[in-house]
Amino acid sequence: MNTYLVRRLIYKDWYLSQGLFLAALVLGALTLAGIAAAKGTQLAVILGVIILATILIGMGAILMSSMVVERRQQTLPFVMSLPISYLEYTTSKLLGCLFIFLVLWAALLLGMIATILATPWFPHGLIPFTVIMMVEMLVTTCLLAAVSVTTESQGWTIGVAQLGGLGLNAVGFSIVRLHGIKDTIVAPHPHWTPTALAILAIELATMAMSIAVAFYIQSRKRDFV
Amino acid sequence: MDTSIIISQSDGRPMYLQIMEQIKQKVAVGEWPPGEEIPSIRALAVALRVSVITVKRAYLELEREGVILTQHGKGSIVAPDPGLAPRLYDRELEDHLEHAAHIGNLLGLTPDDLADRLRDTSARLTAETLAKEPV
Amino acid sequence: MTPLSVHFTGVSKRYPHFSLDNIDLALPTGSIMGFVGANGAGKSTTIRILMGLVHQDTGAVEVLGHPMPDDQAAAKRDIGFVSEDMRLYEAATLAWHMKFIQSIFPRWDQRYADNLLRRFDLKPQQKIKGLSHGQRVKAALLLALARRPRLLVLDEPTTGLDPVARHEVLAELMAVLTDEDRTIFFSSQNTLDVEQISDQITFIDRGRIIDSANKEIFLDRWRRLRLMLPPDRPLPRLPGVVEIGGSTRLPVLTINQFDPAMVALCQDAGAAVQSIDAMTLEEIFIANVQSRRDHSVAVSETPESVTA
Numbered sequence: 001m002n003t004y005l006v007r008r009l010i011y012k013d014w015y016l017s018q019g020l021f022l023a024a025l026v027l028g029a030l031t032l033a034g035i036a037a038a039k040g041t042q043l044a045v046i047l048g049v050i051i052l053a054t055i056l057i058g059m060g061a062i063l064m065s066s067m068v069v070e071r072r073q074q075t076l077p078f079v080m081s082l083p084i085s086y087l088e089y090t091t092s093k094l095l096g097c098l099f100i101f102l103v104l105w106a107a108l109l110l111g112m113i114a115t116i117l118a119t120p121w122f123p124h125g126l127i128p129f130t131v132i133m134m135v136e137m138l139v140t141t142c143l144l145a146a147v148s149v150t151t152e153s154q155g156w157t158i159g160v161a162q163l164g165g166l167g168l169n170a171v172g173f174s175i176v177r178l179h180g181i182k183d184t185i186v187a188p189h190p191h192w193t194p195t196a197l198a199i200l201a202i203e204l205a206t207m208a209m210s211i212a213v214a215f216y217i218q219s220r221k222r223d224f225v
Numbered sequence: 226m227d228t229s230i231i232i233s234q235s236d237g238r239p240m241y242l243q244i245m246e247q248i249k250q251k252v253a254v255g256e257w258p259p260g261e262e263i264p265s266i267r268a269l270a271v272a273l274r275v276s277v278i279t280v281k282r283a284y285l286e287l288e289r290e291g292v293i294l295t296q297h298g299k300g301s302i303v304a305p306d307p308g309l310a311p312r313l314y315d316r317e318l319e320d321h322l323e324h325a326a327h328i329g330n331l332l333g334l335t336p337d338d339l340a341d342r343l344r345d346t347s348a349r350l351t352a353e354t355l356a357k358e359p360v
Numbered sequence: 361m362t363p364l365s366v367h368f369t370g371v372s373k374r375y376p377h378f379s380l381d382n383i384d385l386a387l388p389t390g391s392i393m394g395f396v397g398a399n400g401a402g403k404s405t406t407i408r409i410l411m412g413l414v415h416q417d418t419g420a421v422e423v424l425g426h427p428m429p430d431d432q433a434a435a436k437r438d439i440g441f442v443s444e445d446m447r448l449y450e451a452a453t454l455a456w457h458m459k460f461i462q463s464i465f466p467r468w469d470q471r472y473a474d475n476l477l478r479r480f481d482l483k484p485q486q487k488i489k490g491l492s493h494g495q496r497v498k499a500a501l502l503l504a505l506a507r508r509p510r511l512l513v514l515d516e517p518t519t520g521l522d523p524v525a526r527h528e529v530l531a532e533l534m535a536v537l538t539d540e541d542r543t544i545f546f547s548s549q550n551t552l553d554v555e556q557i558s559d560q561i562t563f564i565d566r567g568r569i570i571d572s573a574n575k576e577i578f579l580d581r582w583r584r585l586r587l588m589l590p591p592d593r594p595l596p597r598l599p600g601v602v603e604i605g606g607s608t609r610l611p612v613l614t615i616n617q618f619d620p621a622m623v624a625l626c627q628d629a630g631a632a633v634q635s636i637d638a639m640t641l642e643e644i645f646i647a648n649v650q651s652r653r654d655h656s657v658a659v660s661e662t663p664e665s666v667t668a
Binding site: 002005008012015016019073074075077078080081082083084085088222223224 | 408411412413414415429432433434435436437439440441442443445446447448449450451452456460463464500504
């Protein structure tokens with residue numbers, strides 16, 4: 001695989017999504033500041049979380065559908081004329097878009113943890129749950145990437161994005177009721193219970209699987225067009 | 226080397242003939258003197274924006290007619306023949322006479338009618354040229 | 361045998377509503393091939409197969425010595441591709457595109473690029489979304505030309521350009537051929553352009569190659585013969601008559617295998633030859649296509665591939 005070219009393609013996608021990225025970062029930072037300033041009122045926290053989730057899922061959807069968009073905006077022939085194979089192209093999309101998303105995601109995750117640690121009204125027991133939910137968003141985005149790249153269809157991508165949003169709520173509600181989570185969520189210190197770790201492991205495995213399956217499906221495709 | 230050859234796409238004749246004719250005119254008039262190097266086929270094609278194959282054909286025909294010589298691997302030159310220019314003029318005259326005869330036939334003129342027309346035209350041209358001379 | 365930059369043998373591709381059938385192409389290095397066909401005839405599909413973007417169902421495709429589509433990444437290093445449906449990134453500037461291409465292709469010639477910017481009247485700091493259609497086409501061509509690729513593959517390079525821009529583009533394309541190791545393959549609906557600069561011409565219609573020869577042979581072979589027939593005489597039988605028009609007394613024969621000896625043949629048969637007209641490439645193309653679509657005229661054809 002021509003890694004130099006894959007990196008060039010990732011750079012291209014990064015360059016083109018810079019504006020969006022910056023906007024998401026700023027919006028996220030403002031939301032976190034708002035949550036901190038609201039002194040831990042439940043309404044503020046819930047609103048803040050919803051906003052952050054929307055930012056992340058929105059960014060995720062936009063980034064992951066860049067391959068579909070490239071086809072629609074007819075810039076695909078330009079990329080296809082570069083000395084790359086179809087596999088290298090989809091690799092750059094799969095890895096590149098995930099990487100850009102990861103940077104934003106990591107920034108927001110760190111921001112959230114910092115907010116929890118720095119402000120006195122948030123119990124640090126929230127941290128494992130926060131991490132789990134953030135990773136859940138990462139999982140959703142990975143699935144979205146896999147679907148978008150393999151189906152190359154805007155319809156499917158949007159559909160999965162919607163399901164992902166709903167799924168996130170469902171998953172959040174069910175996890176919060178689990179024994180290993182709900183007992184420790186309001187504790188003053190973070191508790192990494194076996195349940196929490198198990199959930200994380202499942203999430204990471206799901207991500208790895210979806211990416212692997214996507215790669216496999218793409219490697220079987222013959223045509224760019 | 227002056228490549229001020231102009232090809233017209235609206236001219237009914239094939240491009241290679243146009244090229245040939247203009248080259249022959251340049252030789253006849255002395256713009257391209259005998260023995261002088263002429264542009265390579267590719268260079269002329271690029272300058273005229275015309276297919277290489279068309280220029281190649283023109284050069285082949287010109288060589289066949291003895292107007293130019295192609296030296297293997299070294300490009301082409303105008304044939305180093307001092308009698309070339311007047312001969313080209315002669316051939317041009319022949320071409321024009323044939324064309325006039327053909328049209329005369331279509332019009333239904335006899336050879337004598339044609340000769341009369343030529344005489345009248347020649348006389349008129351001479352008179353016009355004289356009239357333009359400064360007194 | 362001159363090396364071939366593009367070689368198709370028996371290439372076919374089947375789609376639900378269209379198929380490319382048994383395509384043969386041979387493009388010698390150092391020449392230009394013009395590819396002429398109506399919309400939907402298969403030009404774009406052929407070009408995509410040439411670029412390795414679509415995998416053929418049968419047949420072999422070799423471009424610059426690389427088997428396609430397997431070796432497409434290597435081949436594309438030396439191919440400059442511009443297609444009519446290609447867009448650049450609207451939000452970025454032309455300068456960004458130039459730097460991007462330069463970072464990928466080592467043979468980028470900045471001085472030539474600057475030259476082209478001047479000649480095509482393009483401003484590098486302008487965003488693509490601010491460019492007119494003609495400027496976008498020229499921008500895409502600049503990006504392909506400045507890399508000095510060994511093979512240029514162009515899908516409708518002059519379509520939608522104003523006459524002056526067309527003139528400039530044709531000049532630049534011809535300039536490419538100063539180097540006899542560089543080759544151009546272009547498809548066009550503009551038969552005037554094809555007639556002007558092509559060395560080889562290929563006609564495609566409904567997924568099949570219907571004729572392919574060097575330009576001079578095309579222009580030599582095709583003629584319209586206007587005859588005047590006396591009332592009791594039948595039409596003289598001539599080979600290569602593709603179409604018979606005009607009236608019974610004044611027939612007009614379209615011939616695809618013209619030979620000057622035919623004039624004597626006609627006169628012997630009692631028909632007076634009013635004129636022998638050359639045909640433009642457009643007229644040749646139309647006659648060629650119509651004669652194949654219309655089976656009511658008995659045709660004798662020799663659709664051979666002739667290379668220079």
